[in-house]
Amino acid sequence: MADLSSLLTHLAWADERTRASIAALDPQSDAYAECVRLYAHMAAAQHVWYSRVLGSAARHAVWPALTLTEAAALSRETLAGLREVAARGEEALAAVVDYQTGSGARFQSTVDEILTQVVLHGSHHRGQVAMLVRRAGGQPAATDWIFHRREP
Numbered sequence: 670m671a672d673l674s675s676l677l678t679h680l681a682w683a684d685e686r687t688r689a690s691i692a693a694l695d696p697q698s699d700a701y702a703e704c705v706r707l708y709a710h711m712a713a714a715q716h717v718w719y720s721r722v723l724g725s726a727a728r729h730a731v732w733p734a735l736t737l738t739e740a741a742a743l744s745r746e747t748l749a750g751l752r753e754v755a756a757r758g759e760e761a762l763a764a765v766v767d768y769q770t771g772s773g774a775r776f777q778s779t780v781d782e783i784l785t786q787v788v789l790h791g792s793h794h795r796g797q798v799a800m801l802v803r804r805a806g807g808q809p810a811a812t813d814w815i816f817h818r819r820e821p
Contacts, residue, residue: 673755673762673781676788679817681748684711686810687795688741690802700805704798709735711791712744718787719747721768722754722780731771755784 691708694701713729720727729735735743754761762781769775778786799809 673784673788674752677748677752677755677784679814680788680791681745681752682817683795683810683812684708684741684744684748684791686812687711687798688737688744690807690810691737691798694802694805694807698805700801700807704801705735705737705740706732707794707798707801708737709733709740711794712740712747714790715747715751715787716743718783719750719754721766722783723750724766751784751787754780 688708691701691704694704710732712735713727713731713733716729717727717731729743733740762779762784764780765777766780766783767775767777795810795812799812802809
């Protein structure tokens with residue numbers, strides 16, 4: 670069974686492959702702009718959840734205006750921090766985080782639940798990006814878990 674650490678490693682790998690597929694598109698195209706918007710959202714959502722775990726204010730909104738390069742840097746930074754959190758052990762993963770959503774609703778989730786949300790959230794948007802890349806004539810990234818596991 671995969672643990673959160675290996676799932677976060679997959680997430681970083683999938684995000685990089687997705688970024689590369691976007692970078693290969695014409696940067697003047699509508700498809701490129703929409704892909705960057707989705708990729709920036711994935712990176713910012715990861716960042717927002719990480720900020721909640723840390724108990725700090727997020728530096729970016731969940732739908733930010735970032736370049737592809739800025740979004741990739743944010744994703745790398747955030748995922749490095751999330752991997753450190755995942756490595757803290759079961760007691761740390763069971764800790765409860767109080768947070769408020771962008772709409773003002775208050776919730777509580779464990780760190781484990783938050784990390785699981787981060788791991789699963791990007792799958793949907795990577796699929797959207799893959800569809801847009803294909804429609805634009807590009808080569809979408811294969812980001813499924815099994816592809817990651819098959820690589821040496």
